[in-house]
Amino acid sequence: MLDKELRSMIGQVKDGRMDRRAFIQRLAAVGLTAPLANQILALGGVAMAQSPSPYPPTKRGGGGPLKLLWWQGPTLLNPHFATGTKDQDGSRLFYEPLASWDVEGNLNPILAAEIPSIQNGGLAADAKSVTWKIKPGVKWHDGKPLTADDLVFTFEYASDPATAAVSISTYADMTVEKVNDLTIRILFKNPTPFWANAFVGAYGCILPKHLFADYKGGKSREAPNNLAPVGTGPYKFVEFKPGDVIRGELYPDYHMPNRPHFDTIEMKGGGDAVSAARAVIQTGEYDFGWNIQVEDDVLLRLEKGGKGKTTYAVGGDIEFIAVNFTDPNTEVDGERSSMKTKHPILSDPKVRQALALLVDREAVKKAIYGRAGRTTANYLNGPEKFVSKNTTWEFSVEKASKLLDEAGWKVGADGIREKDGKKFKLLYQTSTNGPRQKTQAIVKQACQKAGIDVELKSVVASVFFSSDVANPDTYSKFYADIEEFQIPMTQPDPALHMRRYISANVATKENKWQGQNYPRYVNKDYDAAIAAAEVETDLVKRAVLYIKCNDMLWQDTVFIPVMHRLTVDACSNTLQPVVSGWANRTDNIQDWYRGA
Amino acid sequence: MSQYVLRRLLIAIPSLLGISAVLFFVLALAPGDPFSELATNPNVPPEVQAALRAKFGLDDPIYLRYLHWLNAMLHGDWGFSFVSRMDVDKLILQRLPTTLYVIGSAQILALLVAIPVGVYAATRPYSLFDQIANTLAFIGFSLPTFFTGLLFILIFSVNLDWLPFVYSTDIKATGIRWVLEMIRQAIMPVAVLGLFQAASMTRFVRSAMLDVIRLDYITTARAKGLGQAKVIVKHAMRNAMIPVVTLVALQLPAVFGGAIVTEQIFRIPGIGSLLITSILSNDTPVVMAVTFVFACLVVLFNLIADVLYGWLDPRISFR
Numbered sequence: 001m002l003d004k005e006l007r008s009m010i011g012q013v014k015d016g017r018m019d020r021r022a023f024i025q026r027l028a029a030v031g032l033t034a035p036l037a038n039q040i041l042a043l044g045g046v047a048m049a050q051s052p053s054p055y056p057p058t059k060r061g062g063g064g065p066l067k068l069l070w071w072q073g074p075t076l077l078n079p080h081f082a083t084g085t086k087d088q089d090g091s092r093l094f095y096e097p098l099a100s101w102d103v104e105g106n107l108n109p110i111l112a113a114e115i116p117s118i119q120n121g122g123l124a125a126d127a128k129s130v131t132w133k134i135k136p137g138v139k140w141h142d143g144k145p146l147t148a149d150d151l152v153f154t155f156e157y158a159s160d161p162a163t164a165a166v167s168i169s170t171y172a173d174m175t176v177e178k179v180n181d182l183t184i185r186i187l188f189k190n191p192t193p194f195w196a197n198a199f200v201g202a203y204g205c206i207l208p209k210h211l212f213a214d215y216k217g218g219k220s221r222e223a224p225n226n227l228a229p230v231g232t233g234p235y236k237f238v239e240f241k242p243g244d245v246i247r248g249e250l251y252p253d254y255h256m257p258n259r260p261h262f263d264t265i266e267m268k269g270g271g272d273a274v275s276a277a278r279a280v281i282q283t284g285e286y287d288f289g290w291n292i293q294v295e296d297d298v299l300l301r302l303e304k305g306g307k308g309k310t311t312y313a314v315g316g317d318i319e320f321i322a323v324n325f326t327d328p329n330t331e332v333d334g335e336r337s338s339m340k341t342k343h344p345i346l347s348d349p350k351v352r353q354a355l356a357l358l359v360d361r362e363a364v365k366k367a368i369y370g371r372a373g374r375t376t377a378n379y380l381n382g383p384e385k386f387v388s389k390n391t392t393w394e395f396s397v398e399k400a401s402k403l404l405d406e407a408g409w410k411v412g413a414d415g416i417r418e419k420d421g422k423k424f425k426l427l428y429q430t431s432t433n434g435p436r437q438k439t440q441a442i443v444k445q446a447c448q449k450a451g452i453d454v455e456l457k458s459v460v461a462s463v464f465f466s467s468d469v470a471n472p473d474t475y476s477k478f479y480a481d482i483e484e485f486q487i488p489m490t491q492p493d494p495a496l497h498m499r500r501y502i503s504a505n506v507a508t509k510e511n512k513w514q515g516q517n518y519p520r521y522v523n524k525d526y527d528a529a530i531a532a533a534e535v536e537t538d539l540v541k542r543a544v545l546y547i548k549c550n551d552m553l554w555q556d557t558v559f560i561p562v563m564h565r566l567t568v569d570a571c572s573n574t575l576q577p578v579v580s581g582w583a584n585r586t587d588n589i590q591d592w593y594r595g596a
Numbered sequence: 597m598s599q600y601v602l603r604r605l606l607i608a609i610p611s612l613l614g615i616s617a618v619l620f621f622v623l624a625l626a627p628g629d630p631f632s633e634l635a636t637n638p639n640v641p642p643e644v645q646a647a648l649r650a651k652f653g654l655d656d657p658i659y660l661r662y663l664h665w666l667n668a669m670l671h672g673d674w675g676f677s678f679v680s681r682m683d684v685d686k687l688i689l690q691r692l693p694t695t696l697y698v699i700g701s702a703q704i705l706a707l708l709v710a711i712p713v714g715v716y717a718a719t720r721p722y723s724l725f726d727q728i729a730n731t732l733a734f735i736g737f738s739l740p741t742f743f744t745g746l747l748f749i750l751i752f753s754v755n756l757d758w759l760p761f762v763y764s765t766d767i768k769a770t771g772i773r774w775v776l777e778m779i780r781q782a783i784m785p786v787a788v789l790g791l792f793q794a795a796s797m798t799r800f801v802r803s804a805m806l807d808v809i810r811l812d813y814i815t816t817a818r819a820k821g822l823g824q825a826k827v828i829v830k831h832a833m834r835n836a837m838i839p840v841v842t843l844v845a846l847q848l849p850a851v852f853g854g855a856i857v858t859e860q861i862f863r864i865p866g867i868g869s870l871l872i873t874s875i876l877s878n879d880t881p882v883v884m885a886v887t888f889v890f891a892c893l894v895v896l897f898n899l900i901a902d903v904l905y906g907w908l909d910p911r912i913s914f915r
Contacts, residue, residue: 226682245765270863272860462877
C-alpha cells in the first residue's frame with residue numbers, strides 16, 4: 001500500500017502538483033526521511049535537489065590563510081593508499097572525486113557535470129550501470145585537461161591487486177568504460193542499488209593518468225607523486241612533511257566559481273586532542289581542529305569566553321557491546337570461541353535481554369559523551385531512511401533481575417547468581433580508552449546490582465584491533481563473553497555495515513579470524529534478508545529489508561548499542577566549515593569560508 | 597692513540613650487531629600490525645590487508661626479515677616506511693634540523709646554567725647561594741617535563757598570550773622577523789627541557805667541583821699566590837670536568853633522539869615525535885632505523901668521551 005501511495009506522490013512531484021518539501025515531510029511521517037526521499041525521487045525520475053550550501057563570497061581568494069589542526073598528522077598523500085581517515089583528509093585537499101556527500105547525505109557534484117538519475121539517463125532501470133558526465137574544462141594543477149581516460153585509469157589502478165590499494169573493494173565487481181572524452185559508464189556485475197560508491201568520496205578521488213600511468217601495479221610505491229599530489233582540487237600542493245604539515249595554495253584555475261575562499265591552506269599534525277581543542281577554542285592559533293574526542297565538561301569549560309566552539313556532525317558511527325554466541329573458555333581443535341560450541345550462559349535469549357536492560361545508556365551519555373552522543377536501541381543509525389522505529393531500550397535492574405530469575409539464575413549466598421552450581425560470571429573486554437573504561441565501570445555496577453559478576457579487561461588498541469593471528473586479545477578472536485568497541489559507518493548506505501553479520505562471515509581459525517562476524521551470530525533469516533537487499537532495486541523495499549535486519553539484531557540481542565556517536569570538531573567562531581557526518585572532514589573543503 | 601681508537605671501533609661492530617638483533621627481534625615479537633587501522637573499516641576486505649602484509653614481507657620468518665634488513669642497511673638502504681610509503685632516511689632527515697635546533701639549544705642552555713651555578717656553589721658550599729641553587733635544582737628535576745610544559749602553556753600561551761604553543765616548521769616571514777619568530781616559538785620547549793637538564797647537571801658539577809677543590813694541588817696553587825679566578829678556572833675546573841664530560845657525552849645522542857614527551861606537547865616535528873607515532877602505528881622500519889641510529893650514536897659518543905679524558909687529564913693513557 002505504501003508502495004502505491006509513494007508512486008502516486010512521486011508522480012505529483014514530477015508534475016509539480018506537490019512540492020519536494022511536502023513530499024519529504026510526508027515520508028518523514030512514515031519514518032522514511034530526507035535522504036531516502038531524495039533517492040526515491042531520483043529513481044522515480046525526479047532529479048535530485050542539488051543542495052546548494054550557502055556560499056556568500058563573491059570572488060576567488062582573499063580569505064587569507066586557513067589553518068587546520070589534525071592531532072594525528074597525515075602520513076601519505078595518495079588517496080588510494082590512505083590507511084586512516086587522516087590520510088584521506090589530507091589527500092582530499094588536492095584530489096577530487098566526481099561527487100561528495102553533503103551534510104544531509106545527498107550527493108553533491110564536484111567533478112561531475114550532474115548527478116546521474118533515471119531522468120537524465122544516468123541510471124539504468126535494472127541498476128546494472130551508471131553513466132557519469134564529467135564537467136568540461138576542468139584542468140589538473142599542471143595544466144593538462146581532465147578526461148574520461150583519467151577515470152578509467154583510476155579504476156584500473158585501484159582494482160589491480162598488485163597496486164595494493166586500500167580502495168580495491170570499492171572498484172571490485174565492475175568495469176569502467178569510456179563513452180567519450182567526458183563520459184564514462186560503470187557496468188556492474190550484479191544489480192547494485194547503491195551505485196554511488198566508485199568515484200565518490202575519499203576512495204573516489206581521481207588520479208591523473210599522465211603522472212601515474214608508469215606506476216600502476218607492482219611499482220606503485222615508487223611514484224614520486226605519492227608524496228607530491230597533482231590533482232584538480234581547490235588548493236595546489238606546496239609542501240608535505242609526513243606526520244607534521246601539509247601546505248597548499250589557492251589554485252587560480254579551479255573549476256567552481258568564486259572558490260576557494262582562502263589563499264593558503266595548512267594542515268598541521270601531531271599532539272593530542274585536548275591541546276588541539278585548546279589551540280582552536282581558547283587561543284585561536286588554529287581555525288579548525290579535527291576529531292576532538294574530549295570529555296564534554298572540558299569542552300564546555302574551554303568554550304566559555306573562548307575564540308571558538310565545537311561543531312557536531314551526525315553520521316552512523318555506533319559504539320556497542322557485542323555478545324559472544326560461542327564459548328570462549330572451551331577449546332575445540334586449538335580454537336576458543338569455536339563455532340562448535342555454544343555459550344553456556346549467553347546462548348539463552350532471556351539472559352541477553354537482561355544484559356541489555358543493564359546498560360544505562362542515559363548515564364553513559366550524561367557522564368561521558370555529552371553532546372557528542374545520542375542514545376539508541378539500534379545498531380543501524382543512519383541515514384534516517386534506514387533507521388528502525390520499531391525498537392526500544394530501557395534501563396531497569398528490576399526487570400533484568402526478573403528475567404534472570406525466569407531463566408533459572410538464582411541469587412546465591414554471596415549475592416552472585418548461580419544455576420546448576422555454575423556462577424554467573426562474565427569477562428567484558430574493550431580497548432584501552434578513557435570513555436570505554438568509564439562505560440565498563442557503569443555497566444559493571446548495574447550488573448552487580450542484578451547479581452552478575454563482571455570481570456573487566458582492557459587491551460591496548462594496537463593489539464585489540466590488529467589482525468595478528470598469534471595474539472589472543474584481538475576483537476575478532478573474541479576470547480571474552482562480551483566486548484565493546486565502535487564501528488564507523490563510512491558511507492551513507494548500510495550495505496557494508498550490515499553485511500558483516502551473515503553466517504558466511506563468521507570469524508574462525510580457518511579464515512585466520514578475518515571474518516567480520518565476530519559475535520559469531522548465525523541466523524538464516526538474517527542471511528536471506530541481506531542477500532535480498534543486496535539485489536533489491538526498489539529503494540523503499542531495500543530500506544525495509546535493512547530495517548528488518550536491524551530489528552533482527554535487536555530482537556536477538558546480538559549487540560547492545562551504547563551510543564550513537566557524532567563527530568566532534570573544534571572550529572573558530574569566524575570559520576564556516578561544511579562538514580558531513582557521511583564523509584571525510586575535508587570532503588567539501590571548497591565550500592569553506594570565513595564570515596561573521 | 598690511533599691504535600686505541602681503531603681497536604675500540606672494531607669492538608663496536610659486534611656490539612652494534614647484537615643491539616640491532618635484539619631490537620629487531622623485540623620489535624618483531626611485539627604485538628600489533630601496521631595495517632590494523634584497516635581492520636574495522638568495512639570498505640577494506642581482509643584480503644587487501646593480507647595482500648599488503650605480503651607485499652611488505654611481513655609474513656616471512658623473522659630471521660629472514662632480519663637478514664634482509666641487515667643486508668639493506670649495509671648497502672645504505674634504511675628501509676621503507678609502511679605507513680608513509682617513503683624511504684626512512686628521507687623521513688628522518690626531514691626532521692633532524694628541528695630536533696638539532698630545539699634539543700641542541702636546550703642542551704646548551706643547560707650547560708650555560710649548570711656550569712657557572714655549579715662551580716660558584718661549590719666554591720661557597722652551604723652559603724645562601726648554594727642553598728638556593730640546591731633547592732631550585734631539586735624542584736627542577738622532581739618536576740617532570742610534561743607537567744612544566746603544560747604549566748608553561750597555561751601561563752604563557754593561554755593566560756598571558758605571549759607565546760605560541762604549536763611549533764611550526766615553516767614560518768611565513770623572512771630575514772630578521774623569521775629569526776625572531778623561530779626564537780619565540782622555541783622559548784617554551786627549550787626552557788622546559790633545558791631547565792630540567794640543568795637541574796641535575798648543576799648538582800653534578802657542584803659535587804665534582806667539591807671533590808677537586810679540597811685536593812692538595814689546589815691549596816698549592818693558592819699558596820703560590822694565584823688569584824681565585826685563575827685557581828678555579830684553570831686548575832680546579834679542568835679536573836672537575838672529567839666526570840661532567842662523561843655525562844654530557846652520554847647525553848649528546850639524546851640531542852638526535854629528541855625528547856618524546858616535550859615534542860608531543862609542543863607539536864615539534866622532531867625525531868622523538870616520529871619515533872612515538874611510528875611505535876603507535878607499528879611502523880617497524882622507522883622504529884628500527886631511529887633506535888639503531890641512536891645506538892650507533894651512543895657507542896660513538898662513548899668513544900669520544902674516552903678520547904676527551906686523555907686530553908683533559910694526560911695521566912690517563914690509552915692502552
